[in-house]
Amino acid sequence: MSELLPLVTPPQSEAQLLAQAQQLAGLTLGELATRAGLPTPLNLKRDKGWIGVLLERWLGASAGSKPEQDFAALGVELKTIPVDSRGRPLETTFVCVAPLTGNSGVSWETSHVRHKLNRVLWVPVEGEREIPLAERRVGAPLLWSPSEEEERQLRMDWEELMDLIVLGQVERITARHGEVLQLRPKAANSKALTEAIGAHGELILTLPRGFYLKKNFTAALLARHFLLG
Template sequence: MRRSCTTFSRMRLSRSDERPDHQDPRSSGSRKRVVPFPHSTATAEQIESRAKELVGRPLMDLQPALDPRQPSSPRNKGIVGRIYEACFDIPPNSRAGPDFEGAGIELKSVPIHMKGGEAAAKERISLGMIDFSTLPDEVWQTAAVRHKLGRMLLIFYGWEPLTMIGRFRTLAAGLWEPDETSSRSIEADWQLIRDMVADGRRTDLSESLTKVLGAATKGPGHGSNTRAWSLKQPFVSWIYGVMIGRTAG
């Protein structure tokens, strides 16, 4: 029987720490002591290694306590992200900042579905809300969204409609950061959005204006009041293709 992430994401202590000196090692009550995955201090290598151990495993196998038996729907889409967070012992929180504080890495789970006979990203990767009040004063070198793009842990999972969440399977996982070509495209998109906002043309923003980095509608206001930075779906599909070796990097 496979272990859930509650057990799977633990590390054994040294043999001398497994039981108190006074406890009989032959006792049936003797249990191994475990420690949580050190998400706040883990290195990039430790984080990526743990993520790759999830590949090929269904979500039901990873964290059954979070009830992944329900079918996927917009109301419970957050369950998948919570399951992957639990695999790294990241507590539920809504604070700003990276999920892996010490390494400065954010965790993003991305659904993959079949589109036109080919696996593609079902959603954009959201990078946080756009602050229209401060954006005109920003420069790319210190832009808020640029820090979000520094390095991310991307976990791709297979999504199917009307399917129990627990049957979704992890397809690929790894650290990602934009290469030189992608960085130039992202900067150009950011500059276009920033200039439009600075010129008072915020309501003219549209995702169709950019190639990689988008200003996606999110929240109330039908796009005119609130938007979020995001990596667009075709680009996310390209990242997935590179990660599984289908597409050249």
């Protein structure tokens, strides 16, 4: 599904991207899907990435399933975020898969997390389960880069989590580690194992892990920019 061609030409500037995203605000997912010729699933249980794919098509994203930013030419990543009626995030936000081996000499400056979060187009979407998927509305977009304080928080958490990975402690990491960034298993099923470093420096098999932004971080970000109560 993520290899579908965009409905619009890729934006040539951040201003053009933001203007295109602003045109979607207030429309429902059902309206956008119908115009795009895409079927709307009943729910997201088996189609977790459906909203992102739909908006990528309407915004001219080029990355598809490639590991680069969604708007690589602009250096902008697209993040849809489900929110409640008060504009607060309903879940954590996936950033990228975590590397569990080959991490000697890695630094925050060259990390995939920093690359993905350097410039983000946030698009809030109504996410409360009582609202049928087709009737959920798209919210006003926000172009964001981390402030010095936000980057400091992210860096501290990333360094703590990467230290644990390198020291063979990946199995000890829980979702409670990190103030704003967490590491969690990311796999379609428990058989999808990957290599990691064990406590004695040996290779072990474990579930793939992903970096996620905690809700307190994205809630503060949205509240500050949209002046929510």
